[in-house]
Amino acid sequence: MTVCVVGSGAREHALALALARSEDVVVAPGNPGTEGLSAQGHRISRSDLDPAAIEAELFVVGPEQPLVDGLGDRLRALGRAVLGPGADGARLEGSKAFMKQLCAEAGVPTARFGVFDEYEPARMFLRSLPGPYVVKTDGLAAGKGVLVTENLGEALADVEAKLAGRSFGEAGRKVVIEEALAGPELSLLVLTDGRRVVPLPPAQDHKRLADHDEGPNTGGMGAYSPVPVAGPAVVDAVVESIVEPALARLRRLGIDYRGVLYAGCMLTESGPQLLEFNVRFGDPEAEVVLACLGGDVAAALRHAASGHARDLEPAPARAALCVVLAAAGYPESPRAGDPIEELDRAGTVEGVSVLHAGTSRGRDGVLRTAGGRVLAVTATAAGLAEARRRAYEAVELVGFEGMQFRRDIGAAAAGAAADERGRR
Numbered sequence: 001m002t003v004c005v006v007g008s009g010a011r012e013h014a015l016a017l018a019l020a021r022s023e024d025v026v027v028a029p030g031n032p033g034t035e036g037l038s039a040q041g042h043r044i045s046r047s048d049l050d051p052a053a054i055e056a057e058l059f060v061v062g063p064e065q066p067l068v069d070g071l072g073d074r075l076r077a078l079g080r081a082v083l084g085p086g087a088d089g090a091r092l093e094g095s096k097a098f099m100k101q102l103c104a105e106a107g108v109p110t111a112r113f114g115v116f117d118e119y120e121p122a123r124m125f126l127r128s129l130p131g132p133y134v135v136k137t138d139g140l141a142a143g144k145g146v147l148v149t150e151n152l153g154e155a156l157a158d159v160e161a162k163l164a165g166r167s168f169g170e171a172g173r174k175v176v177i178e179e180a181l182a183g184p185e186l187s188l189l190v191l192t193d194g195r196r197v198v199p200l201p202p203a204q205d206h207k208r209l210a211d212h213d214e215g216p217n218t219g220g221m222g223a224y225s226p227v228p229v230a231g232p233a234v235v236d237a238v239v240e241s242i243v244e245p246a247l248a249r250l251r252r253l254g255i256d257y258r259g260v261l262y263a264g265c266m267l268t269e270s271g272p273q274l275l276e277f278n279v280r281f282g283d284p285e286a287e288v289v290l291a292c293l294g295g296d297v298a299a300a301l302r303h304a305a306s307g308h309a310r311d312l313e314p315a316p317a318r319a320a321l322c323v324v325l326a327a328a329g330y331p332e333s334p335r336a337g338d339p340i341e342e343l344d345r346a347g348t349v350e351g352v353s354v355l356h357a358g359t360s361r362g363r364d365g366v367l368r369t370a371g372g373r374v375l376a377v378t379a380t381a382a383g384l385a386e387a388r389r390r391a392y393e394a395v396e397l398v399g400f401e402g403m404q405f406r407r408d409i410g411a412a413a414a415g416a417a418a419d420e421r422g423r424r
Contacts, residue, residue: 007062010357011283033356067093076326089257106249132180139171143219181266182388202230221407288320319384328402334372346394
């Protein structure tokens with residue numbers, strides 16, 4: 001079987017490596033890191049063709065925009081097996097207003113919210129909240145359309161800029177305003193054929209640019225799995241109270257959802273509450289979740305796409321941690337074209353894969369930065385502390401001008417996991 005992975009970032013690089021354990025993989029369009037690779041005897045190649053022109057038995061769509069634009073529908077109309085919802089199901093991510101309304105109808109626990117396309121009603125609703133305040137674009141904004149602030153004036157200015165189209169164009173001309181939730185965050189990705197739910201290893205993302213969760217929101221600066229605060233009981237609670245009611249509501253709307261459903265949650269004192277749904281593998285969560293899976297990943301994804309989801313085999317006693325290396329100026333105005341040095345050395349660290357997120361190789365053969373998030377240095381080990389040590393050892397070997405990264409990815413979790421082992 002040949003599998004086509006649609007996309008060009010580190011998530012797609014991670015997917016290609018996982019799928020190539022058992023099948024040949026074509027990545028469209030891919031990146032310099034997915035060119036000429038092989039894994040366990042299976043080939044990974046790139047293609048600039050439209051996915052519909054590629055001969056493959058399974059298509060796995062990485063980014064959200066093609067799903068929102070209906071790529072899954074187009075491929076299914078050609079008789080292809082697709083892991084990813086049609087445009088109707090992709091509205092869960094394409095419109096935060098649609099997602100919140102579906103949650104209200106399905107009884108999914110989530111923050112109190114309002115949806116606005118005019119400033120004055122939005123201002124009045126914001127002033128009724130106790131703070132902190134959460135302001136989101138309704139449409140897609142590459143993970144950067146969310147403001148969380150304790151300052152009412154800052155929230156009001158953000159609403160005004162979004163509604164006017166200055167911040168995110170048409171994606172921001174409608175906003176969702178929420179009451180902030182408190183607690184640790186959790187990313188739970190599940191495979192589903194629309195009815196059966198197969199939870200993947202839970203992960204935790206780090207959204208803020210700088211250490212100690214400071215600085216602006218980004219697409220994600222790192223992630224780790226497993227999550228010490230998210231044992232089997234927590235995973236079961238998320239599935240039962242959030243994922244399954246949402247899927248049931250989609251079915252009642254006539255939406256056949258086959259693919260990955262990502263529930264971004266806050267573990268509050270009253271239980272898990274939903275922050276957002278994504279309709280694909282998260283990034284950088286995919287980098288660590290896929291690394292924690294064993295068995296035939298391609299077969300599991302094919303079964304879900306064909307309507308017969310089956311359990312995935314976890315890799316025994318494995319942890320993974322990812323550190324994102326971002327370009328100078330990210331996230332507001334990332335700089336491109338800086339040469340990347342010592343990449344091969346970083347990949348020699350035990351258990352480390354250096355995944356390409358935003359890179360390019362010119363005619364001179366030099367690898368350069370070509371996106372906000374440039375590389376995702378991902379390490380696996382038997383435990384989280386060792387995975388973290390390996391990842392940062394590799395990070396210190398990579399270099400490009402203005403490189404930004406967080407030094408605290410998974411620090412608290414690695415300590416908690418070590419304490420737990422010490423108590424046993």
